[in-house]
Each structure stands twice: as structure tokens, then as C-alpha cells.
Amino acid sequence: MEIPDIVIGRLxxxxxxxxRMAAEGMEITSSHEMGQRLGISSAQIRKDLSHFGEFGKQxxxxxxxxxxxxxRRILRVxxxxxxxxxxxxxxxxxxxxxxxxxxxxxxxxxIFDNDPAKVGTLLNGFQVYDTARLGELIRQRSTxxxxxxxxxxxxxxxxxxxxxxxxxxxxxxxxxxxVVPDGVWVQxxxxxxxxxxxxxYV
Amino acid sequence: MEIPDIVIGRLxxxxxxxxRMAAEGMEITSSHEMGQRLGISSAQIRKDLSHFGEFGKQxxxxxxxxxxxxxRRILRVxxxxxxxxxxxxxxxxxxxxxxxxxxxxxxxxxIFDNDPAKVGTLLNGFQVYDTARLGELIRQRSTxxxxxxxxxxxxxxxxxxxxxxxxxxxxxxxxxxxVVPDGVWVQxxxxxxxxxxxxxYV
Numbered sequence: 274m275e276i277p278d279i280v281i282g283r284l285x286x287x288x289x290x291x292x293r294m295a296a297e298g299m300e301i302t303s304s305h306e307m308g309q310r311l312g313i314s315s316a317q318i319r320k321d322l323s324h325f326g327e328f329g330k331q332x333x334x335x336x337x338x339x340x341x342x343x344x345r346r347i348l349r350v351x352x353x354x355x356x357x358x359x360x361x362x363x364x365x366x367x368x369x370x371x372x373x374x375x376x377x378x379x380x381x382x383x384i385f386d387n388d389p390a391k392v393g394t395l396l397n398g399f400q401v402y403d404t405a406r407l408g409e410l411i412r413q414r415s416t417x418x419x420x421x422x423x424x425x426x427x428x429x430x431x432x433x434x435x436x437x438x439x440x441x442x443x444x445x446x447x448x449x450x451x452v453v454p455d456g457v458w459v460q461x462x463x464x465x466x467x468x469x470x471x472x473x474y475v
Numbered sequence: 476m477e478i479p480d481i482v483i484g485r486l487x488x489x490x491x492x493x494x495r496m497a498a499e500g501m502e503i504t505s506s507h508e509m510g511q512r513l514g515i516s517s518a519q520i521r522k523d524l525s526h527f528g529e530f531g532k533q534x535x536x537x538x539x540x541x542x543x544x545x546x547r548r549i550l551r552v553x554x555x556x557x558x559x560x561x562x563x564x565x566x567x568x569x570x571x572x573x574x575x576x577x578x579x580x581x582x583x584x585x586i587f588d589n590d591p592a593k594v595g596t597l598l599n600g601f602q603v604y605d606t607a608r609l610g611e612l613i614r615q616r617s618t619x620x621x622x623x624x625x626x627x628x629x630x631x632x633x634x635x636x637x638x639x640x641x642x643x644x645x646x647x648x649x650x651x652x653x654v655v656p657d658g659v660w661v662q663x664x665x666x667x668x669x670x671x672x673x674x675x676y677v
Contacts, residue, residue, distance in 0.1 A: 281672060281675050281676075282672050284671070284672075284675070285665075285667065285668040285671035285672055286652070286668060288671065289650060289651070289652075289665070289667075289668065290652060293627070293651060310652055310654075311652050312652070312654075347675070348671045348672075348674055348675050349674045349675060349677075350671055350674055354670070354674060356670070363568065363569040363572050363573070364569045364573070366565065366569070367565040367566045367568070367569040368666070370565050371565070371566070371666075373650055373667060374666075374667060377667045377671070378667075378670070378671065378674070379667065379670055417677055418670065418673065418674070418677065420666070425495070441673075441677040442670070442673035442674065442676070442677045444666055444669050444670055444673075448491060448575055449491070449495060450488070450491075450492060450512055450513050450514070452512075452514075458673045458676050458677065460669035460670075460672060460673060462664055462666065462669065463487075463491070464570070464573075464576075464622070464646055464664065465487065465491075465575060465576060465579045465580070465581065466487040466488060466491065467646050467662035467664065468556070468558070468580070468581055468620065468644070468646055468662075469486070469487035469490065469550045469552055469579070469580065470483060470484050470486075470487055470550075470662060471620065471643075471644035471646070471660045471662060472550055472551045472552055472556060472580070472620070472644065473483050473486070473549070473550050473551060474483075474644070474660050475551075475619055475620065475643040475644045475660060
């Protein structure tokens with residue numbers, strides 16, 4: 274049976290909360306305790322996790338480290354994924370320097386920009402390559418994940434090149450919807466969309 | 476009748492697509508055309524919009540500018556909201572310099588950091604204030620929206636201060652869930668959560 278996408282979407286949230294709990298020294302937790310941290314009902318958490326098996330004994334809670342390990346395995350972040358970054362402007366540079374990727378399964382280690390002043394420079398220890406070499410290098414390294422931090426006008430063209438080179442998952446920071454073929458996943462980050470969602474209520 | 480939150484969540488996406496269409500010179504559009512750009516069914520778009528009234532005549536499509544104006548009104552972004560930014564590190568600086576806020580209803584014009592080296596400097600033309608003055612200045616200016624670009628460890632404490640000062644909507648970039656009272660909205664941006672959601676499928 275296929276697991277609903279909305280369930281998959283909650284697993285990274287659970288993993289993040291559990292990792293913090295472990296860092297705080299909590300060896301055991303419960304769906305109740307997780308739910309309180311996350312504002313999600315404990316029944317929902319138990320139901321979500323039950324899609325993937327039994328992770329705790331009735332009444333004795335979850336072993337935090339064990340559940341972390343299982344969620345990493347389910348989400349396939351028990352190793353490290355290379356992520357290509359396209360766009361080394363202010364946002365791209367902030368992403369390249371962000372130290373929250375490594376511990377959570379990702380490493381930005383292939384960086385592109387089309388500005389001649391940036392090409393050849395180092396960003397967080399990695400060389401910035403000309404975007405013209407994007408297809409060649411992504412194919413060579415079999416990179417499957419990319420982040421887009423380019424202007425909206427360039428986003429679809431870069432996406433087409435990424436997909437052609439074999440990228441299957443794109444995290445898009447450009448404020449525009451992308452068209453991709455089946456079998457390619459896109460996630461969007463646009464702060465304005467989130468802000469506008471709140472102004473309706475505030 | 477209360478409008479489902481998931482519908483509200485799609486309105487900013489519609490507004491973004493329509494704004495781009497208008498920039499491309501499209502004076503008229505349709506739910507079909509919007510759906511193709513967004514990968515959403517035209518029936519869904521018509522149903523979502525119907526919660527708010529009639530925006531087009533049957534068979535003749537939508538006047539792009541008129542629908543933009545109505546969506547801005549519904550989402551309450553027909554004016555400009557002041558947004559407070561807490562954290563002037565790499566991400567905070569990228570956000571402060573991002574030029575995609577102004578046209579879409581927001582302006583980061585009140586900035587805080589607790590680093591003495593940053594306090595008193597200018598960021599995109601605005602002074603960086605000491606986080607210790609957060610409550611005082613937010614109250615004085617009646618700021619209701621804030622962005623959090625601080626380390627996870629500091630996020631809840633800053634949130635408590637923001638809420639106490641009257642902030643009602645928080646866009647949180649720190650990789651941690653926040654606890655807020657009823658009547659305060661939080662939206663989360665965590666690139667790792669988005670990446671982990673894709674690795675399950677890729």
C-alpha cells in the first residue's frame with residue numbers, strides 16, 4: 274500500500290524533533306511527548322509511524338536513538354547526499370555556508386554561477402564552476418539533488434539542464450513554479466508565500 | 476463558513492503565478508491556463524476561488540489584473556507590512572538584501588542581532604539594533620510580523636519576546652519547532668526538511 278505523501282512530509286519533522294531530544298539527553302520518548310513539542314496529536318504520530326513497522330513496545334515509549342536511526346533509513350538520509358547549488362549570490366552563499374546540512378544527510382559540494390567574477394573562486398572550500406559546465410559535471414558525479422538560488426527568469430532553463438543531466442530532486446528558492454517531467458520532485462521555498470499565508474489570519 | 480487553511484495556503488501561489496502572467500503581458504487568463512503552470516487542476520482552482528466570490532464570467536476567463544487585486548485584498552497584502560528580522564548572520568543578511576519582498580507586500584525595516592560587532596551597523600539601509608531592545612522597539616512600532624534567523628538554541632526565547640511584544644506571525648528559519656499561544660501563527664522554512672522529503676522518493 275502506498276504511503277500518503279502527507280505522512281512522508283511529517284517524518285523529517287519527527288526526525289528533527291527526535292534529534293534535538295537526543296541532544297538534550299533524552300534516551301526514551303513517547304508519541305505524547307513528541308506531540309507536545311510539535312503541536313501534533315500523539316494518535317497522529319503513532320498512526321504515521323505505524324506505516325513503517327513497530328518502533329516501540331506498547332506503554333514503554335520509543336528508544337530515541339533507535340527511532341532516529343529508523344527514520345534516517347526510511348528517509349534514506351543515513352548516508353550523505355551531494356547537493357548541487359546553482360546560484361552563488363547572497364542566498365546561495367548563505368546556503369553554502371550553512372552548517373545545518375552535514376549532520377542531516379546533505380553536503381553542498383558542487384556550486385555553479387554564471388557570473389565570471391565568481392567562477393573559479395572558492396565558496397565554503399568548494400570551487401564555483403561556470404553554469405555552462407552544469408550538465409557535464411552533474412553527469413560525471415551522478416549528482417541527483419540540486420538547489421536553485423537563481424533569479425526567477427533563469428529558473429526554468431536551469432531546471433531543464435539539471436533534469437537533462439539526471440537530477441531528480443530540486444529545492445527551488447526562485448519565486449516561480451517549475452515544470453518538470455514525471456519522476457522529478459520539486460520542493461519550493463518562498464518566504465513571501467509563507468508570509469502571505471499568515472497575513473490572512475493576523 | 477470557515478475557509479480551509481489548505482485553500483488559504485494556495486492563494487499566494489495563485490497570486491505569484493498571476494503576477495508573473497501580468498508581467499508577461501497576459502491581460503486575460505483562465506483556471507485552465509493557471510492550472511497548467513501550477514500543476515493543479517483547473518477545477519481545484521475554480522473551487523478555491525469560489526470561496527471568495529465570482530472573479531470571472533463563465534467561459535470568458537479572468538481579468539489578470541483584477542484577480543491580482545482581489546487576491547491581494549483577500550490576503551491583506553494590498554499595503555505594506557513591516558517585518559522585523561531577528562538575526563543578522565549570513566541568512567539574515569541575505570533576507571535583508573532580498574529584493575523580492577517589496578513588490579509583494581513586505582519590508583524588512585527593523586533588524587536585531589545580539590552581536591556587539593553588528594549592532595549599530597547598517598543592513599540594506601536599516602540600523603541593526605541590539606536584540607535586548609526587541610520588545611521596546613516592536614511595541615513602539617506595532618510590528619506584527621517577524622522573521623527568525625537565529626540559531627535553534629535561541630529561537631524559543633526570541634519567540635517568547637516577540638509574542639510578548641505583540642508579534643502575531645513568525646516565519647521561522649531556525650530548525651526547531653516553536654511553542655506559541657493561540658492567536659499567533661508560525662510558518663517554518665527548513666531546507667533540510669524539504670530535501671529529506673525528496674530523498675524518500677528519489
